[in-house]
Amino acid sequence: MDKNLNTYRSEKVVRHYADYDDLQKPEQTILNLLKSKLSNMKMLDIGVGGGRTTTYFAPLVKEYTGIDYSEKMIEVCNNKFTKHYSNTKFIKADVRDLNCFCENEFDFVLFSFNGIDCISFEERNIAFTQIKRVLKNDGLFCFSSHNTNAIADLLKIKIHLNIFYSIKRIFDILKIKRINKGLLEKKEIKDWIIINDGDHDFNTQYCYINPLYQIKILKETGYQNIMSFSFQDGKQMSMENEIMKNKSKWVYYLCS
Ligand SMILES: C[S@@+](CC[C@H](N)C(=O)[O-])C[C@H]1O[C@@H](n2cnc3c(N)ncnc32)[C@H](O)[C@@H]1O
Structure with missing residues (x-):
């Protein structure tokens, strides 16, 4: 951290x-x-x-x-x-x-x-x-x-009218998945977790609870x-x- x-x-x-x-x-x-x-x-x-x-x-x-x-x-x-x-x-x-x-x-x-x-x-x-x-x-x-209940949304693709925004979002999701080494795809997320959610150009790590x-x-x-x-x-x-x-x-x- x-x-x-x-x-x-x-x-x-x-x-x-x-x-x-x-x-x-x-x-x-x-x-x-x-x-x-x-x-x-x-x-x-x-x-x-x-x-x-x-x-x-x-x-x-x-x-x-x-x-x-x-x-x-x-x-x-x-x-x-x-x-x-x-x-x-x-x-x-x-x-x-x-x-x-x-x-x-x-x-x-x-x-x-x-x-x-x-x-x-x-x-x-x-x-x-x-x-x-x-x-x-x-x-x-x-x-x-x-x-922690919002973590699933970090990996959701939301269709946006601006195509560039949508493409960036897809790349961001792929990076979020890669950088957190599969931690976020687990069915059961425990009581708390430390993750990189992409904030400030992927330069932070936050506790989700x-x-x-x-x-x-x-x-x-x-x-x-x-x-x-x-x-x-x-x-x-x-x-x-x-x-x-x-x-x-x-x-x-x-x-x-
Ligand atoms: C997300 S920013 C929010 C800034 C401001 N409170 C706002 O709402 O706009 C979090 C702030 O907490 C500060 N911060 C993080 N950890 C801290 C710590 N251990 N002690 C004091 N400040 C801390 C950061 O430097 C940053 O300014």
Whole structure:
């Protein structure tokens, strides 16, 4: 997974995230849910990237800290925001070691757009424990993660009116199959899997996780009141059956 950091340091990828400014549907749902409480919250935005979520959250919260392990992303955020918002700061830090923050420091921790999937499965559990340490007892943690139920779609050919797009898609599928050495064609994909899904010109590896298994891990780590939201429509999924069948590319989780 080490090559992910190089990818998130590269000029092309940094520019990609710096230019991206839409809120995803589940993020909008969660922002609406928390809106009335945000003005009293001290927020930590992990894997802040080019500051997509800063634009929406920094004006609403009491204090906002954005961190990223790519110093290039931090540079972009400092240039974009520090002049405009006096309650905002950006620090280079890695989610696997949050010792630069105190215990019980934050009311709200966000790790958006599958940033948690950039680290190994073992380190993911370290990250959940680190986040729990810096969260206040009644604090909230929100993140998203790729969904194993969406893996079959990575290999599906979708006919597109643009012939060049369709041909590129076929070549991408062949490369995804080759690069993952047959792992994706298995009938039963286990609870989690590390794969190269072609993102950023095949220069990343991400953890995909079964949403019910993710919820189990959160419970085991001591998180409670776990809610999950589909990427497709941003709606909360309340029934276990609904979560099990959900095929959206990734799922958002909100817990305390
Ligand atoms: C998919 S990008 C999302 C960026 C931004 N949150 C957004 O939604 O546009 C994931 C971000 O997480 C950061 N990241 C990945 N692993 C990290 C880690 N271990 N610690 C801190 N940041 C990390 C990457 O550098 C990258 O900026």
